[in-house]
Structure formats: C-alpha cells, structure tokens
Amino acid sequence: MLTSKIKIFNILLIVLLSLFLNKNLYSIENSIIFKIENDIITNYDVKKEVNYLLALNSELKNLDVNEVKQIALKSILNEKVKKIEIERYFKLGENFDDPLLNNIVKELYSRIGFTEEKEFIKYISQYNLTLEWIMEKLEIESLWNSLIYEKYRNQLFIDESLLKSELNQTLKKKNKNKQYFLSEILINQQSDTEMKIKINEILLSIEEIGFNNTANIYSSSSSANVGGKIGWVQENSLSTIVGDALKNFKIGEITKPIKLSSGFIILKIEDKKTSEIKINYKEALNNKIVHEKNKQLAMFSKSYFQRVKQNTKIDDQ
Numbered sequence: 001m002l003t004s005k006i007k008i009f010n011i012l013l014i015v016l017l018s019l020f021l022n023k024n025l026y027s028i029e030n031s032i033i034f035k036i037e038n039d040i041i042t043n044y045d046v047k048k049e050v051n052y053l054l055a056l057n058s059e060l061k062n063l064d065v066n067e068v069k070q071i072a073l074k075s076i077l078n079e080k081v082k083k084i085e086i087e088r089y090f091k092l093g094e095n096f097d098d099p100l101l102n103n104i105v106k107e108l109y110s111r112i113g114f115t116e117e118k119e120f121i122k123y124i125s126q127y128n129l130t131l132e133w134i135m136e137k138l139e140i141e142s143l144w145n146s147l148i149y150e151k152y153r154n155q156l157f158i159d160e161s162l163l164k165s166e167l168n169q170t171l172k173k174k175n176k177n178k179q180y181f182l183s184e185i186l187i188n189q190q191s192d193t194e195m196k197i198k199i200n201e202i203l204l205s206i207e208e209i210g211f212n213n214t215a216n217i218y219s220s221s222s223s224a225n226v227g228g229k230i231g232w233v234q235e236n237s238l239s240t241i242v243g244d245a246l247k248n249f250k251i252g253e254i255t256k257p258i259k260l261s262s263g264f265i266i267l268k269i270e271d272k273k274t275s276e277i278k279i280n281y282k283e284a285l286n287n288k289i290v291h292e293k294n295k296q297l298a299m300f301s302k303s304y305f306q307r308v309k310q311n312t313k314i315d316d317q
C-alpha cells in the first residue's frame with residue numbers, strides 16, 4: 001500500500017515538475033528583449049521575423065543562426081520605430097483593400113519568383129506565416145512611404161529637361177530594349193574614411209556569404225529584407241551613370257561601388273533580357289521621372305527615420 005502511494009506521489013511530482021519546466025521554458029521563449037515606447041519585442045517576435053526573412057531570402061539559412069537573429073532584430077526595431085511614428089498620422093488595419101497595398105504584395109512575391117498569390121500563400125505557410133500577417137507589415141511600409149511623400153513632396157526637384165536629354169541619348173544608341181533583374185546594396189553617405197572601411201567590409205562579406213545575404217546585413221534600402229532584390233528594371237529608366245555601369249556586365253556579376261548623391265550603390269545582375277525596341281516615349285519619360293522621385297524620397301526617408309529613431313525611447317530588457 002505504502003509502495004503504491006509512493007509511486008502515485010512520484011508520478012504526480014514528475015507531472016508537476018514537467019508543468020513547471022514547460023512553463024519556464026515558455027516564459028523564456030516569450031521573454032521581452034526590447035521595449036520601444038509602449039510596444040515590446042519578444043523572442044517569439046524575433047523567431048517569426050527570422051522565418052519571414054528566410055522565406056524572402058532562403059540563402060540566409062547558410063549564415064550563423066545568431067547572425068540571422070541579429071538581422072531579424074534590426075528589421076523588427078526599424079519596423080516598430082516606423083509603426084509608432086505613422087500611428088500619429090494614420091490608423092492601421094484599414095488599408096487591406098487598398099489597390100496600392102495589394103500591388104505591393106504582388107511586387108513582393110514576384111521578386112521571389114511567384115506569379116500567383118495562392119502559390120505564395122502556400123509557400124509562406126511552410127514558414128508558419130500568413131498573408132494577413134505579411135500584409136500588416138507591408139501596410140506599415142506603405143503608410144511610411146505615404147507619410148514621407150506628404151512631408152517632402154514640395155521639396156522634390158525634377159529636372160525634366162535633363163531626363164529628356166538622357167532618354168533621347170539612350171534611344172539614339174539603342175535599337176533594342178534591355179531589362180535587368182537587379183539586386184542592390186545601398187550604403188548611406190559617410191565620411192571618406194568610414195565609407196572606405198564600410199565598402200571593404202561589404203566586398204569581403206560578398207565573397208564570404210554572397211551578395212543577397214550581405215544585402216540583408218548592410219543595405220540601407222527597403223529591399224534589404226528580400227536580399228536586396230529590386231526586380232526587373234528597364235535600362236531606359238536608369239540614370240546614365242547606373243546604365244553605363246551595367247552595360248558591360250553579365251548575369252551573376254557585381255558592379256563596383258557606384259557613387260550616388262546619397263552614398264554608394266553596388267548592383268548585381270540576377271538576370272537580363274533584350275527585346276526589340278518598342279518604346280512609348282511618354283511612358284518611358286514618366287518612368288524616369290518616377291525613378292528620380294523615388295530616389296529623392298528614399299534619401300528623405302532615411303534622414304527622417306534617423307531623426308525619429310533618435311527621439312524614440314528604446315530599452316533592452
């Protein structure tokens with residue numbers, strides 16, 4: 001009888017210990033690692049962000065796990081800073097039917113090789129992600145871009161005569177239309193010494209872990225989360241300096257750092273194709289204007305983000 005009671009007690013003890021340990025493991029798994037204003041980031045958030053980044057750039061799996069976690073944490077911190085700022089101007093969760101947001105979703109899955117939304121949904125489910133969760137993230141990015149445009153649209157300067165001249169020169173030289181599938185690493189302007197060190201770090205990183213993984217770590221562009229992938233770009237929409245830099249490169253090759261007004265850019269040609277030139281001049285010029293506006297807005301976005309981040313209270317736990 002005594003032996004039976006001891007056995008029952010031991011079983012209960014094991015069950016209780018198991019519950020206690022599982023509870024502690026769960027709390028560790030969901031522990032808060034950062035607090036941003038009134039928002040928090042947990043280990044679970046980082047794990048989910050890792051899955052998201054892996055879904056967008058599978059090459060990240062070749063990196064050290066802790067390095068990928070650091071990339072994910074940086075991504076979440078940046079997103080939280082933007083979220084806090086845009087909530088001062090917009091209400092989140094009301095834009096899921098917005099055609100612009102749906103186009104952003106389509107552009108995202110097109111960059112990683114999908115042509116249909118249902119294929120993308122099936123793919124991300126392997127990473128325990130949902131389309132709705134991703135749309136919440138893309139809504140933040142979309143509203144951030146809208147905020148930047150509203151704040152800086154009166155400061156945009158478009159020299160249309162220069163763009164027309166560039167386009168005319170391109171059309172004179174070409175009887176075929178080139179398109180490039182590009183990936184980028186954008187480096188913000190720094191002092192000459194810092195820039196040289198940063199470029200050397202990036203070039204070494206490209207050799208060691210590849211271009212796309214390096215973009216995740218170093219690029220300041222919003223394309224960093226997808227390994228720097230920009231997608232298909234028509235040659236005639238590029239600036240002269242970038243177009244000239246690309247013309248002698250083959251698929252898979254990487255350009256030298258190209259000087260821009262905002263810093264440097266390094267490009268990789270993922271793919272390219274050529275077709276007989278059938279260009280609508282008005283459309284081609286509009287593409288160049290949009291490209292120039294986006295370039296200037298990207299500069300304003302970086303500057304504004306840095307100011308917002310400096311004024312945001314971020315505490316590690």
